[in-house]
Amino acid sequence: MNLLLRLLGACWLLCAAGAVPAQVSDAAPPPTLRVDLMHSGDAKQEHYALDRVVVEPLPWPGNPARPVDDTDRGLNRFEVIDPQTGKLLYSRGYSTIFGEWRTTDEAKQSSRGFQESLRFPKPDRPVQVRVLQRGDDNAFVEVWRIDVDPAALDVVQEKRPAPAEPIAIRNNGPSPEKVDLLILGDGYTQAELPKFEADAHRLADHLFSVSPFRERARDFNVWALAVPTRESGVSRPSTGIHHDSALGTRYDIFGSERYVLTLDNRALRELAQYAPNEFIEILVNNQTYGGGGIFGQFSTAAASNDWANYLFVHEFGHHFAALADEYYTSPVAYVSGEERPEPWEPNVTALRDPARLKWKRHVGADTPLPTPWPKAEFEAYQRNNQARRVELRKQNRPESEMSALFEAERRFTDELVSRAPYRDAIGAFEGANYQATGYYRSQMQCTMFSRSERFCQVCQDAIADIIDLYSRPASD
Structure with missing residues (x-):
């Protein structure tokens, strides 16, 4: 590990990387600080507790020009705040395993705890870390706050030998x-x-x-x-x-x-x-x-x-x-209510107001909303297909048979889409987010819907936004 990390360190020292504030400087990047916590609860309530604060062995790898996340992604967001000035120093959206688990039937009957981590560039002074969560209106509301002093005596700073070479x-x-x-x-x-x-x-x-x-x-x-x-x-x-x-x-x-x-x-x-x-x-x-x-x-x-x-x-x-699943015929563990609120994910919608569709700029003037597609034919095929899939697993059949089933499904879906009038259109196609009705995807085919080999345009845009958040031209 030593040679590679020395080389990495040399690269970091040559790049522009400031401390937590947004301005870019020629200083070496700060260390990486990690706040480990426990997130617990059930379907109706949740709790947070600090586990430990860790200084990781490598410098902060992040883009110093974009410390604040403006992409509006994730079920949660965490913020690092200067308590003296109230200035937002760093933020990132994220989701959690707990957030998924609490939508299962198990969460209605029992409590569980899950480990989580928040990572950010190590500040040179005490900060406040806030965790926010989306409400029913998709607005973020604070659910937990803790003071973090990077110089505290209980901050873990041991440098152990790496268990393997990157x-x-x-x-x-x-x-x-x-x-x-x-x-x-x-x-x-x-x-x-x-x-x-x-x-x-x-x-x-x-x-x-x-x-x-x-x-x-x-x-x-x-x-x-x-x-x-x-x-x-x-x-x-x-x-x-x-x-x-x-x-x-x-x-x-x-x-x-x-x-x-x-x-x-x-x-x-x-x-x-x-x-x-x-x-x-x-x-x-x-x-x-x-x-x-x-x-x-x-x-x-x-x-x-x-x-x-x-x-x-x-x-x-x-x-x-943060792309949502656009398929809806495969069984999942999550339990959905009858209400269809607008999802925060960028690639699915409840289509409450077609005039304000989140990807409206891509929709042609002659494309109807909702957009028709051979939905009934697709669902009839999938009912048989999913039953066969369950039977293959039940009988513990060779994996090659499952692969053949998936290949047949892809051929059927590709052929079905190829003869649909709006096969290339961007619109609002009903069936997404694990639900046959009430949620819509932007195109008939996408890697998030079927085993297609391409992302739809809306998903591509969403991916590009995150690339821009984490990377920057060397001349910046």
């Missing part, structure tokens, strides 16, 4: 000028570490073949890091498979057989801190279809699945740009 997959310049994507591996044995590196290269290459990542590839650095595990693959409890993996990543989150996350935030952050990172995708060394993504936290993908390319990109869309 690998530079793509290095396009100093971190403060680039988006730093870290690919972590879980479920790779020592003998499989070369496979992890190959998987990271392969899937990163695919990500940058998809617009708008393709056009903005030079705005990214990509790093890879993995700690070997004793057993190959991660846990899949629904089939009796339990593996002791480095990050605790597993299938069957919230009872969904394909949902893959880690609930061990400390293990995740303790490893990720040894490579520059603003976004994290975890590759699990499994063949079974699965993945997941939480905005501002991390995403996951099964690296050995036939649909790994799609999984990597789709789940990264959730994590990177």
